[in-house]
Amino acid sequence: MRSKETGTGPFSADAEKGPVPRFAGSDRYVATGELMLAVNAAVTLGRPLLVKGEPGTGKTQLAQEVAAALGRPLFEWHIKSTSKAQQGLYEYDAVSRLRDSQLGDARVADIANYIVPGMLWRAFESDTQSVLLIDEIDKADIEFPNDLLRELDRMEFWVYETRQLVKARQRPIVFITSNNEKELPDAFLRRCFFHYIRFPDAATMEQIVEVHYPGLKKALLSEALNAFYRVREVPGLKKKPSTSELLDWIKLLLAEDIPPEALRADDPKTAIPPLYGALLKNEQDVHLFEQLVFLNRRAGRPG
Numbered sequence: 001m002r003s004k005e006t007g008t009g010p011f012s013a014d015a016e017k018g019p020v021p022r023f024a025g026s027d028r029y030v031a032t033g034e035l036m037l038a039v040n041a042a043v044t045l046g047r048p049l050l051v052k053g054e055p056g057t058g059k060t061q062l063a064q065e066v067a068a069a070l071g072r073p074l075f076e077w078h079i080k081s082t083s084k085a086q087q088g089l090y091e092y093d094a095v096s097r098l099r100d101s102q103l104g105d106a107r108v109a110d111i112a113n114y115i116v117p118g119m120l121w122r123a124f125e126s127d128t129q130s131v132l133l134i135d136e137i138d139k140a141d142i143e144f145p146n147d148l149l150r151e152l153d154r155m156e157f158w159v160y161e162t163r164q165l166v167k168a169r170q171r172p173i174v175f176i177t178s179n180n181e182k183e184l185p186d187a188f189l190r191r192c193f194f195h196y197i198r199f200p201d202a203a204t205m206e207q208i209v210e211v212h213y214p215g216l217k218k219a220l221l222s223e224a225l226n227a228f229y230r231v232r233e234v235p236g237l238k239k240k241p242s243t244s245e246l247l248d249w250i251k252l253l254l255a256e257d258i259p260p261e262a263l264r265a266d267d268p269k270t271a272i273p274p275l276y277g278a279l280l281k282n283e284q285d286v287h288l289f290e291q292l293v294f295l296n297r298r299a300g301r302p303g
Contacts, residue, residue, distance in 0.1 A: 020044050021070045021129070021173075029058065029065040030200075030207045038195035039066060045193060048134075048152055048174035053197030055179055056242025060135050062197075063175035067131035072173065075126075076133045077119035083140045085147030088118040089157050089166075112162050120151060124168040132172040138181040145188035153191055200243060202229060212247050213254070223263040224250055227273045231280070234289055241279040249278035 023039040025031040031039075039062070042049035051059045067074035077088055093114040101108045117125070123132040137145060151157045155168035176192065178184065200208060202225055209221060228249070232240045241249075252275045253263075262274055272289050273279065280286050 021072075023066050023069055026065045026069045028068075028211060029061060030204060030211060031062075031065075032204065035062070035195060035197065038193065042193040043173055046171050047191060047193045048176050050176045050178065050184075050189070050192035050194045051197060052178050052180055052194070054199055054240070054242060056244040057197045057199060058243065059177040059197060060133065063131055063133035063135075063177075066173065066175070070131070070173075073126055073128065073130045074133065075119045075123040075130055075172075076135065078135045079137055079139045079144070081139050083144065085140075085144050085151075086118075088120045088134070088148065089151065090118050090121055090159060091116045092161050115159065115161060120148075120157070121166055123172040124155065124166055126172070127169060129170040130172045132174045134174065134176045136179060137176050138178040138184065142182060142185070146185050149187060149191065205243070205246070208243060209247070209250060213250060216250070216254075217260075219260040220253065220258075220263075223260040224253060227263045228279065231273065231276075231289065234285075234292060236288055237285050239281055239285060241281075245279055245281075249273075249275060252278055 020040075020043055022043070023031070023036055025036060038051075039049060051062060053059055063076070064074060066072075092111075093116055097108055097111070097114045107113045119132065119134075123130045134148075152174065155171055157166055158164070159166060205225060205228075206221065209216060209225075224246075228241065228246050231237075252258075256275065258274050272286065276286065276289075280289065
């Protein structure tokens, strides 16, 4: 099968391939208009969507929800510091072949029996357009993104052991997430459509909480959000609490039947929010928060 060059690389969406799928959010994922535009733009261009944002803002879940909403198979490749680009294509299991040869197994005659397809290979071989997630690409070595340039651009790669060319049957919808731990190479960035997920404002966060805890009492929701954003706004925090940590905290508040008034800043019984261990994850931030509350009260201001 020969690829078609249409100005945006082979396998770009065109009229012959039918209508381009469009993402309009889902019941389980609150997507802003900007985010939906970014997803659909990347699909239209046939480019990977590079998604950045604070940890806990739903970058990984985005790919999962797009796959579910569009009815596409999902292939997830979660990157570690030891990950190599080759692992996403395939791996040759030489150890198993050596063991089988010592046992006289007839399988050793065919090296293809010891080629283990990676997530890119599996996504390329999907009969229907798939969704491929390359999660936290910045965890790997700096050369990792560059090592995938050709494969993501041309949607093909060569298997040297079997002298086989693997080509995508349909271009996957590719999501790449990054937490900004490392700068990504310019050559890689040029091939991506980029979107930064801003931290949700209070109105958007209220919608997110409603998805996870429908029917939550308004008084508790209001006080919980006020307390949550008050913690995030403390200057000098080493780690600001994320959306996922807010959801964990609300779950605990409900389980322990914490009343809304216990979350108020002017409650004299508390220096920091109850069950703060769901929000503050190191002793420096707990100490900093306690100090600021104490100083505010000494100055006669609400904490």
